[in-house]
Amino acid sequence: PYRFAGSLEELRAGAKTVGYPCVVKPIMSSSGHGQSVVRSADTIDAAWVEAQEGRRAHDEGDVSRVIVEALAPLDYELTVLTVSSSAGIVTCAPIGQRQESGDYRESWQPASFTQDVLAQAQRIACTAVEGLVAKAKASGEKGWGVFGVELFVLTDGSVLFNEVSPRPHDTGMVTMASQRLSEFALHARAILGLPLTQEHVALSIPDGAVAASHAIVIQGDGEAEFRNVATALSQPGTDLRIFAKPEVHGHRRMAVALAIGTDEADARAKAENVAESLEIDIA
Template sequence: MVNNHALGSPLGTQRTKILMLGSGELGREIVIELMRLGAWVCAADSYEGAPAAQVAHESRVLDMANPDRLDALIDEIQPDIIIPEVEAIATQELQKAADRGIQVTPSSQIAAICMDRERLRVLAHESLGLPTTPYRFAGSLDELLAGAQAVGFPCVIKPIMSSSGHGQSVARSADDLEASWDEAQRGRRSADDGEISRVIVEAFAPLQSELTVLTVSSSSGTVTCEAIGQRQEDGDYRESWQPVDLDSSVLEKARALAVQIVDGLVDVAHGNGERGWGVFGVELFVLTDGSLLFNEVSPRPHDTGMVTMISQRLSEFALHARAVLGIPVTQSDTRLSIPQSSTAASRAIVVEGDGEATFTGVERALSEQGTELRLFGKPSVHGHRRMGVALSTASSIQDARNKTQTIVDALTIRVH
């Protein structure tokens, strides 16, 4: 394991070597924060020119779901720390790396659990007692029918392994189940391996809103950030804001649930001899009656947490870098930096087309005070792709959200 004496300047004399598995926009910000603390970083992804690869010391291109390719990369780099930034990774190789003494963030076991909805739900609800929607698991269309009848219609069907809403659908009657099953099989991870994916079928909750509670496990324990509100389309992030306008008792319950699931995962890591350090994005449902349900947890910085680049003294990426490197993260490190009674917001810039995207009008987009812009530098778009994020602060949630829309509207985006 890597201790503080092995960190790069100014914390030590020997650079920590870090392998980033996944080099998207979140990975880019993590790499920048790690390099600020003196670490050496190699960023890997499945395509050339990924955002994090543009700023890391070195980069590699490979299929990280291929165990042989991933094992060869780990042997080549000989990292002190491996940071998974995506889910399409051969997790068995992460376990092998951990067995060799490499620190996997937050741990190889946590990475495997969080990418498997069945394992995660069993841990959260059946082992830790967290409230969730009623659910069943199914490995065939007949089992899906039985599960849907048990939880009731309408119900939500998701593959056990997928991300960004892929393979997810709503069945409003038994007539919809075959189409939902087929959608889950198409949208699951590793859909070309010829195997059948198990699915989870969940009761349709009377949803008021969704929250993300960024929770940090570090050498000094577990702390949380202010809850983040969010809006999604087709299971993918589109907007987020912080703080949220909810009763203090609801927010305290949200914080407690987030700490409970993260501490439960960290206990699993400790049982495997691993640290369990890093940022977790805990997703919660707020129901119309004010109650809360656990949904999922991401064992890494979260899409909705991009708002922290303008809202907090230390962004989720800076917090992740500190935790990973063994630097204690306290509750004061997660505090907001915006004025009291104000709000910060983020809005994904989603581009459609086929080719390279260019942006003009940045000077217009940033003409208003309290606005920021991050363009990710992704080399191309085919269909639709998140290519940037607009950030703002204002006196209210709606004003902050409106300002991010104004930023996006001011940009001229061409795909060619």
């Protein structure tokens, strides 16, 4: 159950319908900013304030709206990168992920899942993107690009749509290791009008292998300097991307470690090891 709300009054009424515990989120946000879990009616007003202060884009039309939805019993989360191009819509292999405080920390691809979950995930991803592309076309646009469709797999095995990024997705950074065309290459090709088929979005790692990404979140105040890179990358099958972000003030994702492993556990451990081996100074 969920309701959209454009005012505190609507939020109070929506929460009542949805029930507690519920999650209040700005409709346009990222990395968990402005979100809160509300356990009873006496903290719903605080959730409205939190959403207004944390939301993205304070100057773009109707973005003060929030969604209030039931706190879902998650088993795990998936991202299905879905590519809309001049050749139609195709999906990448599902990406598994671990979130912490509303923010992505690790992702891996392909995620292991049952055939049933895979079928539900692909159907929901295609339906969401087809809908957005139809809207784009109705207003004279192409609707081309990579979309990151986030899905919740619940403890009972059912799959729910969570949200969609109309652009490459943070958990999709794993494609820099797992696919010949990363999500960024796919996005560039798509918006340039080049055709992308299921072959273009295929994995390029050996059969049975898994790739992983590990976000490097830095805390401090100032410019980050990365040391010990040689040791961190001494393990075969690993890689590192340091973002062109000048400074950190508080918490900021500043780099990502990538690895290819024999299975999910191996890939995740390798990527984590790269991240842990780095020495980062803030000056």
